[in-house]
Amino acid sequence: MAVGWQWENAAAGAAAGLATVSFSHPLDVVRTRFQVNDGRLSNLPTYRNTPHALFTIARTEGLRGLYAGFYPAVLGSTISWGLYFYFYSKAKQRYLRSREELTPGLHLASAAEAGGLVCFCTNPVWLVKTRLQLQTPHQARPYSGFHDALKTILKEEGWRALYKGLVPGLFLQVTHGAIQFTAYEELRKMVINFRTENSGKNSNNADDSLASFDYAILGASSKLAAILVTYPFQVIRARLQQRPSIGGIPKYMDSWHVVKETARFEGVRGFYKGITANVLKNAPAASITFIVYENVLNTLKFARRKDL
Structure with missing residues (x-):
């Protein structure tokens, strides 16, 4: 991946995230609902699998349910990928x-x-997204939207609540991004070197031979590797970011409490709840991200070279 011209990288990343x-x-809504469903008392419905969850949400909550938390998701993803x-x-x-x-x-x-810096900037947005995704039509005192959620959280729980899940979020953001981008860069280098050796082209120009299909495969492969290693952090963060009960008492006190309770009542499988929806969401999504990112970046660089 070329280095330099950081504003082009930010613009390409933001477009990819959107x-x-x-x-x-x-699929993100389904994943979040699976992640927090620990089998104990909950106001969320129980789903058998990912298709059943999608069908049930669509039937009982409509398009609004399938796209709950969409605004903070777009905002957070666009900012996150850009940064x-x-x-x-x-x-x-x-x-x-x-x-x-x-x-x-x-x-x-x-x-x-990069992952650590982004996490500090975006944790409040992800917390609101998680809470909006977990709302059901029959929930008491639901948030009416992103801004209402922010105001209500600040009023009822204080600014510290906006950073619930920050610790697992930091581990997730740092390790997930590090594994994904390292795998992407190394796989990308292997493909370029292979084509250079077999085509006899200059290695400086071999990068231009990569097509959207290549970016799709590289993006999906690197994402899958990162998901398998880091998924438990997502479960821990989602459970910490749930809205407290009406009495104001959170279900989990901190990350270690989540780990102990999940291991005690659900075992290892509890740390991988919702992973099917996560893979279905993120493998093709990573392909789209890197296709958009690389093509937008190449377009911006080409336009810049023309202006010079």
């Missing part, structure tokens, strides 16, 4: 000042740095 959310949001690619490219540029090529370790460090 395309991704628009395509995959109903992520910006911080990621900045970090890579900084590391390249003292060397000709980045090692896998430096790709990992760049992705981890």
